[in-house]
Amino acid sequence: MTQKSLLALAVLVSPLTSVAAIQITDNFSISGFGSTSITKSDNSTPLFVHREITDETCYDCDTIFGLQADLSIIEDVNASVQMVKRPQDHWSDVELEWAYLNYEVNQFSFRGGRLRIPLFLISEYYYIGQAYPWARPPQEVYDSILGFTSYEGISASWLWDVNDEAVVRITPYYGFGNDNKVKFSGARFNFKTDYLAGLSAELSGFNYRVHFGYLNSKYLMSPSSSSEKETLNIYTLGGEYSMDDWLFMSEVQTDDLQTNWYVSAAYSIDKFTPYLVYGESHHRRKSNSVTAGIRYDLSHKISLNAEWQGIYMERENYNAGNEGQFVTAPIHYNEDKDVQVYTVMINFIF
Known part of the structure; x- marks a missing residue:
């Protein structure tokens, strides 16, 4: 493989925290990451699943802290464990x-245990705020x-070097039955x-990545008015492209039940x-949002975000009792249909 395709492969398979990992022994390392914020909105209705931001200043709505341990057992066999204190x-x-x-x-890898669902562009590092430009991943999609x-299950990955500048990674996966509480x-x-x-x-190429999930x-949800099991099919498509100092x-x-999307540009x-x-949600949730922010990198391990976000809903959807984000x-709170969110956040890895 050429230098460019090796770089693309590294982006695909290397965790961000590896750049800051603490090497305990030759085959064992520990790394970590975290985020916390000061945030508030101008609406008393709780905003965002698991974060529930309101018009009272919140110091722990976004707090995340994670530790990861990686062990090389023998050649070609390794183990990884990640514990995370999520916002909820x-x-x-x-x-x-x-x-x-x-x-x-060779070009295959096989995993078994508790695994991350590979649905989105940043699924592998969803909780690592240092890895993306925004204070939070766009809520419409994430x-x-x-x-x-x-x-909890198994997965297999196949890496194919398409040419000197592109690598394809295909990963089928299967999870066993489980109870998930929300x-x-x-x-x-x-x-x-x-x-x-x-x-x-x-x-993945030198300056781009396209992901399909x-x-x-x-599943059966409880409590629910129906005792019938539901079948869920989710499709995702995403891409990122860097050009000079731009990232799209x-x-x-x-x-x-829904269709959601966003577009983002950073310089x-x-x-x-x-x-x-800019993001939109349709069908189940009906809203659109505009986010403007700036990130400052104190170092490659620590960054700060200052961000404003406006989220809007059509009057007819508000009157119909739609939740939006x-x-x-909000009609149940006798609150306004729109909301402004203000956030100052710090992210770090070690």
């Missing part, structure tokens, strides 16, 4: 995000599956899945990166 978790109740064994042979990020707006929901199966396909699952990103997610000026994002419909 208490410090005493952190989540095991992944814990798997990985075996590599909140569309209620914060589910992991599954809590928001004071209510607790249980999603009992029979299985989870999907495919991730990614084309598909997930199929059968866009993704679309669609399933039987680096020395240590500063101003950015703009709120956790519950």
Whole structure:
């Protein structure tokens, strides 16, 4: 493989935290990451799944802290464990995000254990705020599956060097039946899945990446007015492209209930990166948003974000009790249909 395709491969398979990992022994390392913010909105209705930002200044709505341990057991066999305190978790109740064994042979790799669902462009580093320009991943797409990020099962990946400048990675995966609990707006929901199966396909070059994701699952939600199991099919398509100091990103997610998308542009000026994002949600959630922010890199391990976001809803959708990006419909709070969000965030890796 050439230098360019090796670089593309490194982007595909190397965790961001590896650049800051603490090497304990020759075959064992520990790394970590985190984010926290000061944020508030101008609307008392809780905003964003699992973050629930309101018009009261919040110091822990975005707090994330993770630790990752990587062990090389023997040649071509390694293990990785990642524990994460997510925004919705208490410090005493952190989540095991992944814990798997990985075996590599030639251009193939096989994983088993608790794995990350590879649906989106930044799925592998969703909780690592240092890895993307925004304070939060665009909610239109990344909140569309209620914060589910992991599954317990197996996956296989095939890497194909298309030419001197492009690498393809194809990953089919299968998850076994599981109970997933979600809590928001004071209510607790249980999603009992029979299985989870999907495919991730990614084309990567020196300055671009295109990602396709598909997930199929059968589940039963409780509490619910129906005792019938539902079948879910999710499709995603995303791409990122860098040109000189510009970074462009866009993704679309669609399933039987909704279609969501965003476009983003960021421009680096020395240590500063101003950015703009526009997103829309349709069908189940109906809203559009504009985000403007600036990121300042204190170092390659620490960054700051200052961000404003406006989220808007049509009057007829508001009157019909649509939630938009709120956790519950703002009409139930006798609140305005639109909201402005202000955030100052710090991200770090070690």
